[in-house]
Amino acid sequence: MKRILTIQDLSCLGKCSLTVALPIVSAMGIEAAILPTSLLSNHTAFEEFTFLDLTGELEKIHSSWVNQDFTFDGIYTGYLGSASLIEISKKFIETFGKGEGKLTLVDPAMGDYGKLYTGFDKNYAKAMAAFCSEADVIVPNSTEAAFMLGEEWKQEYTKEQTQELLKKLCDLGPSISVLTGVSLSENRLGVMSYDRNKDEFFTYDSEKLPRMFHGTGDIFASSLYGALILGKTIEDALKIAVDYTWESIKITIDTPNHIWYGVHFEEAIPKLLSLTYGA
Numbered sequence: 001m002k003r004i005l006t007i008q009d010l011s012c013l014g015k016c017s018l019t020v021a022l023p024i025v026s027a028m029g030i031e032a033a034i035l036p037t038s039l040l041s042n043h044t045a046f047e048e049f050t051f052l053d054l055t056g057e058l059e060k061i062h063s064s065w066v067n068q069d070f071t072f073d074g075i076y077t078g079y080l081g082s083a084s085l086i087e088i089s090k091k092f093i094e095t096f097g098k099g100e101g102k103l104t105l106v107d108p109a110m111g112d113y114g115k116l117y118t119g120f121d122k123n124y125a126k127a128m129a130a131f132c133s134e135a136d137v138i139v140p141n142s143t144e145a146a147f148m149l150g151e152e153w154k155q156e157y158t159k160e161q162t163q164e165l166l167k168k169l170c171d172l173g174p175s176i177s178v179l180t181g182v183s184l185s186e187n188r189l190g191v192m193s194y195d196r197n198k199d200e201f202f203t204y205d206s207e208k209l210p211r212m213f214h215g216t217g218d219i220f221a222s223s224l225y226g227a228l229i230l231g232k233t234i235e236d237a238l239k240i241a242v243d244y245t246w247e248s249i250k251i252t253i254d255t256p257n258h259i260w261y262g263v264h265f266e267e268a269i270p271k272l273l274s275l276t277y278g279a
């Protein structure tokens with residue numbers, strides 16, 4: 001069985017980050033070790049929240065893991081929370097995430113709809129851009145891409161502009177960049193990727209659903225990473241992740257006042273397994 005490490009915050013309520021990644025990666029048949037970067041009462045899109053930065057504890061865990069020679073097939077990072085958390089995550093990747101056959105995926109989770117999440121600023125975005133040099137694959141949305149590249153965010157991007165963004169994102173270091181939330185025609189929403197080594201773009205989308213929910217980026221990134229760890233090609237992994245995220249949103253669409261609580265990704269796990277393993 002493959003064993004991966006995922007590094008992101010633990011939000012006690014509001015399905016996102018670890019409370020999404022752990023069940024999804026586990027359901028795919030992969031052991032998921034976790035490192036909580038911070039402990040929050042709930043995610044930061046709610047009206048108020050508490051935040052405990054766990055950098056100090058992660059330093060101790062790093063030393064202990066080095067003593068015990070632990071190994072992982074790859075590392076997937078999401079919302080980190082502060083510059084020092086980016087630094088310690090880098091240390092974990094350099095110690096445990098490098099080597100033949102290992103895969104590092106960085107989701108630079110820090111903003112949406114043209115704005116950074118509460119608590120982040122341009123310096124955090126700059127540090128995150130530098131952190132992307134540690135990754136094989138990165139999966140920003142257009143807001144995160146624009147902040148990392150120091151560009152003005154636009155509500156809409158043409159195909160050519162999207163391709164240009166993806167190439168610039170690969171210049172940060174990863175061999176594959178994936179842009180989420182790509183909409184190149186009305187009523188369609190999906191992703192575009194660029195593989196720097198093959199110089200190839202790939203687009204996959206599905207019907208645009210009429211409502212947006214919080215935490216869907218984490219569902220996408222977790223299922224994409226799981227599929228890649230299971231040996232799927234980037235194209236097949238992107239199809240699995242887009243279709244599973246779509247199904248999770250579809251199931252949730254009629255739940256009133258649910259935007260901040262996250263989607264019912266649990267109920268779509270059978271779909272994820274049939275997409276991944278066939279059924």
Ligand code: PXL
Nearest residue numbers: 016017043044045079109215
């Ligand atoms: O899903 C992204 C995310 C993860 N973790 C925390 C967040 C957010 C987005 O708002 O606040 C704590």
